[in-house]
Amino acid sequence: MSTPVVFDAASRVYPGSSTPAVDSLDLEIQPGEFLVLVGPSGCGKSTSLRMLAGLEDVTSGAIRIGDRDVTHLRPKDRDIAMVFQSYALYPHLTVGENMGFALKIAGAPKSEIQARVADAAKVLDLEPYLDRKPKALSGGQRQRVAMGRAIVREPQVFLMDEPLSNLDAKLRVSTRTQIAALQRRLGITTVYVTHDQVEAMTMGDRVAVLKDGVLQQVAAPLELYDRPANAFVAGFIGSPAMNLGTFRVEDGAALVAGARVPLPRATTAALTEGEVVLGFRPEALEMVPAGTEGAFPVEVLVAEELGSEAFLYGTLAAELKDPQLVARVAPRSVPEKGSTVHFRILPERLHAFSVSTGEALPTS
Amino acid sequence: MSRRPRGREERSIVASIGLHATLLGAVVIALFPVVWVFLASLKPKSAIQSSEIALFDQPSLENYRRVLLDTSFPTWFLNSVVVALFTMAIGMAMSATAGYALSRFNFPGKRGLMWLFLITQMFPVAILIVPIYTIMANLGLIDTKASLVIAYCTVAVPFCTWMLRGYFDTIPRDLDEAAAIDGLGPFKTFWYVILPLARPGLAVTAFYTFLTAWGEVAYAIAFTLSDDKLTLGAGLQQFVPQFNPQWDLLTAGAVLIMLPASLVFYFAQKHLVAGLTAGGTKG
Numbered sequence: 001m002s003t004p005v006v007f008d009a010a011s012r013v014y015p016g017s018s019t020p021a022v023d024s025l026d027l028e029i030q031p032g033e034f035l036v037l038v039g040p041s042g043c044g045k046s047t048s049l050r051m052l053a054g055l056e057d058v059t060s061g062a063i064r065i066g067d068r069d070v071t072h073l074r075p076k077d078r079d080i081a082m083v084f085q086s087y088a089l090y091p092h093l094t095v096g097e098n099m100g101f102a103l104k105i106a107g108a109p110k111s112e113i114q115a116r117v118a119d120a121a122k123v124l125d126l127e128p129y130l131d132r133k134p135k136a137l138s139g140g141q142r143q144r145v146a147m148g149r150a151i152v153r154e155p156q157v158f159l160m161d162e163p164l165s166n167l168d169a170k171l172r173v174s175t176r177t178q179i180a181a182l183q184r185r186l187g188i189t190t191v192y193v194t195h196d197q198v199e200a201m202t203m204g205d206r207v208a209v210l211k212d213g214v215l216q217q218v219a220a221p222l223e224l225y226d227r228p229a230n231a232f233v234a235g236f237i238g239s240p241a242m243n244l245g246t247f248r249v250e251d252g253a254a255l256v257a258g259a260r261v262p263l264p265r266a267t268t269a270a271l272t273e274g275e276v277v278l279g280f281r282p283e284a285l286e287m288v289p290a291g292t293e294g295a296f297p298v299e300v301l302v303a304e305e306l307g308s309e310a311f312l313y314g315t316l317a318a319e320l321k322d323p324q325l326v327a328r329v330a331p332r333s334v335p336e337k338g339s340t341v342h343f344r345i346l347p348e349r350l351h352a353f354s355v356s357t358g359e360a361l362p363t364s
Numbered sequence: 365m366s367r368r369p370r371g372r373e374e375r376s377i378v379a380s381i382g383l384h385a386t387l388l389g390a391v392v393i394a395l396f397p398v399v400w401v402f403l404a405s406l407k408p409k410s411a412i413q414s415s416e417i418a419l420f421d422q423p424s425l426e427n428y429r430r431v432l433l434d435t436s437f438p439t440w441f442l443n444s445v446v447v448a449l450f451t452m453a454i455g456m457a458m459s460a461t462a463g464y465a466l467s468r469f470n471f472p473g474k475r476g477l478m479w480l481f482l483i484t485q486m487f488p489v490a491i492l493i494v495p496i497y498t499i500m501a502n503l504g505l506i507d508t509k510a511s512l513v514i515a516y517c518t519v520a521v522p523f524c525t526w527m528l529r530g531y532f533d534t535i536p537r538d539l540d541e542a543a544a545i546d547g548l549g550p551f552k553t554f555w556y557v558i559l560p561l562a563r564p565g566l567a568v569t570a571f572y573t574f575l576t577a578w579g580e581v582a583y584a585i586a587f588t589l590s591d592d593k594l595t596l597g598a599g600l601q602q603f604v605p606q607f608n609p610q611w612d613l614l615t616a617g618a619v620l621i622m623l624p625a626s627l628v629f630y631f632a633q634k635h636l637v638a639g640l641t642a643g644g645t646k647g
Contacts, residue, residue: 055541076547084645088538091644092560102546105556135643142643149546 002031003066003156003189005052010061010071012047021047023213024061032187034180035218036204038194040236044213045193046161052191053159054078065156081150082159085166087142089134089149096121096130099148120148123182140171147179151186158183158190164199176203197237201225209233231358234279234351240311240326242279246355249276257316259296261345266362267352276361277353282311284349285327288342295342298325303334310334314341398622405615412611427616436591437617440599444578445624447509447595451516451577456569459521460562463528464554468540481522489519493586500587511587512595516577524569531565532558536645567635574628579621596621 007027013020022044029035037045050056052063054075062071070078081102089098097104099120100113121127124144134142143163150158163179164172180203183190194200200207201221208218209232217229221237228234234242245256252268253260254276263276288295298314301324310331313324327343335341352361375383403419404412405428411421431437465471466478496515497506505511535558543553559566584598591599596617603614 053541053545055544074549075541075544076549080545082542082545084538084542086536086538086645088536088542089644090539090542090557091641105547105552133643137643149542153546 002187004031004064005029005157005189005191006062006064007048007052008062008064010048010051010063011059012044012051012056013059020059020213022051025215027208027215027218029189029191030205032189034183034190034192034203034205036192036194036200036207037210038197038200038207038236039210039216041195042212043210045195045210047213048210049159049161049191049193052157053080053082079156080159081153081155081157083146083150083161083163085162087134087146087163087166089142089145091134094131094133095126095137095145095148098134098145099152101149102153116152116154117148120151123151124148139167140175143167143175147182151182154188156189158188160190160192162194163192164194165196172199179203198239201237207237209236211236227360228279228351229360231277231279231353231360234353234360238281240282242281242351243285243325244277244279244353245316246275246277249274254278256345257296257298259294261294261296261350262347263350263352264347264363266364270361271354273355275355277355277358278345279351279353280345280349282326282328284346285343286346287327287329288344290342292342292344295344297340297342298327299340300335300337303329303337305331305334307331312341401615401618404611405619407612409610409612412615427612428620431613431616431620435603435613436594436599437613437620439592440594440596441620443509443593444595444597447512447516448574448577448624450509450513451520452570452573454513455517455520455524455573455576456566458517459524459528459569459573460559460566461554462521462525464532464558466525466529467532468537468550478526481525484518484522489582492518493582496583497586506587507589507593509593512577512580512583515583515587516573516580520573520576524572527572528562528565528569531562535561535641538645539641561640563635563640564637567632571629571632575625578625 005027006029007025009024009026010022011020011024012022025044025048027035037048039045047056051058052065054070054073054077058071062069064070065078065080090101093101096117100117103113103116117130118127121130124147126141126144126148129137129141129145134145137145143166146163150160160179164175167175176199192199192203201224204221206218206220207224209216209224211232217224217233219227224233224237228237228242231244235244247254247256247261249255249263249268249271250260252265253262255261256278261278267276290297296316298312298316300312300314302313304311304313308331310329312327312329312334314327316325329335350363352363353359354361406423406425407421408424408426411418414421466474496518500506500511500515503511505514539557539561540553543557548556579597580595581597581601584595585601588594588598600614600617600621603610603617
């Protein structure tokens with residue numbers, strides 16, 4: 001019943017531009033899967049989705065839904081439904097008419113339209129609003145109408161283009177869970193675009209990270225977190241972000257602010273330069289007494305106490321990508337601002353990347 | 365001396381008097397000719413041309429009776445209604461579809477077309493009468509209503525196309541895309557989504573096209589000859605021959621002409637509401 005979606009070296013070059021917005025994207029989406037496309041703005045994630053929707057021409061390559069090649073089909077012939085970032089509700093139609101519009105155009109009998117709209121309204125808690133116009137709804141309700149319009153269609157694929165970005169922070173979190181739960185229940189293949197890596201991590205079965213139109217890595221959220229394929233993915237996934245810095249390598253160890261951080265043999269063997277990009281997440285840092293092997297001093301700038309955990313922002317006398325270093329520390333006993341503390345990187349949680357290519361180097 | 369500070373919604377007495385005097389002046393200037401024509405239409409001919417000025421002088425509807433029964437006025441009136449309605453229908457159909465195409469699609473010659481529409485607006489009617497007359501003569505359309513409808517459309521369509529294109533541009537493209545996903549082709553999108561949202565723009569267009577044809581004189585005189593083909597603008601000229609203007613008939617006719625135009629405006633203004641697209645999209 002569920003349908004796979006395949007991007008087969010699909011590219012999109014905008015007229016008048018020489019660099020492709022999406023550069024030969026290869027992506028297989030499993031039947032019933034919730035796949036999230038994530039990346040910074042301008043990375044081509046929305047363009048990829050619009051290519052799948054048929055709103056954007058495919059310059060080269062192919063896109064398949066199920067076993068149908070839809071590369072040059074019109075949107076209406078693709079059997080997809082889309083939730084727009086702006087919701088794009090029809091302002092002159094009521095909520096019920098908005099949700100049943102596609103069925104009405106397709107010539108479905110009135111009784112069937114009513115039944116399906118009623119079902120969707122029930123699922124989305126929209127029953128009291130069916131006769132209202134969109135302008136009489138709140139942002140969250142409009143978002144649900146946009147969802148309802150997609151659900152009523154019972155399409156082969158759902159496409160969602162940053163559907164939560166217009167909601168306030170709290171509503172975003174609850175709607176996030178609702179959408180994910182709804183998708184699991186309906187079992188309809190879904191492609192979801194967001195720039196928010198937290199949304200990507202929490203909602204997706206798998207996450208595809210894009211940068212400059214090029215697919216960086218597709219993997220399950222934890223896999224992305226634990227084994228990023230390159231420095232970009234490493235820095236993009238995770239909040240607070242991974243600490244990334246370029247360090248000199250001498251005798252099998254990286255020099256971090258005067259301290260020698262030993263590198264695994266596999267890493268040094270794969271090194272081609274005298275420098276390495278090291279990545280370590282905030283929780284990969286361990287506060288240790290001064291003088292411990294591999295410990296480096298950090299001057300505390302800010303401490304963020306969140307109750308359940310605390311983050312410490314400090315400066316390191318070395319070239320970090322982000323001038324600040326973030327460490328997770330035990331809550332309720334954070335070091336004072338201005339003090340100097342010593343950290344050690346947990347060896348099994350160390351990431352290493354090539355300075356020239358940014359590709360991950362083996363660490364074991 | 366403590367004076368209560370003025371709130372945002374309040375004005376000083378002087379400002380208030382000045383404002384109302386100005387508005388009153390504007391109203392008088394706007395209404396005077398209309399009211400004067402109306403009052404004159406109730407007077408006998410001798411009273412209209414009399415040097416003594418009175419608001420009422422033996423008021424009666426005699427002028428109206430004579431215009432409606434003793435002249436060709438009803439025929440002209442009907443001709444004008446037919447010509448204006450056809451101009452409105454054809455003009456709106458053409459400018460709405462053209463405006464939508466210019467607003468939403470890219471096609472070769474798009475810029476050229478826009479310029480062409482703009483440039484045709486720059487020629488005064490006086491210059492265009494002769495060439496259009498020649499065209500109409502070649503088409504065998506002289507002394508027909510069709511010649512007027514076509515001529516009026518050449519005036520109204522370019523302007524209305526620009527105006528509607530501007531209006532369509534304010535309707536978010538996301539709605540077109542949502543419609544495309546919902547299974548609508550360009551024509552259905554136009555019909556079911558764009559047109560209902562463009563009601564205010566269409567109302568203005570309807571009114572404009574109607575007026576273009578309703579009171580027009582120059583083309584009407586040039587292209588129609590026989591008395592039963594004349595429209596109001598051309599017909600009324602017969603009431604003002606060079607030496608013996610029939611003010612009684614003219615004023616009564618003028619009042620009658622105002623009625624349909626007012627009626628069209630009444631229906632058009634009902635659709636002049638803002639915020640039709642509110643709530644559809646956000647961000």
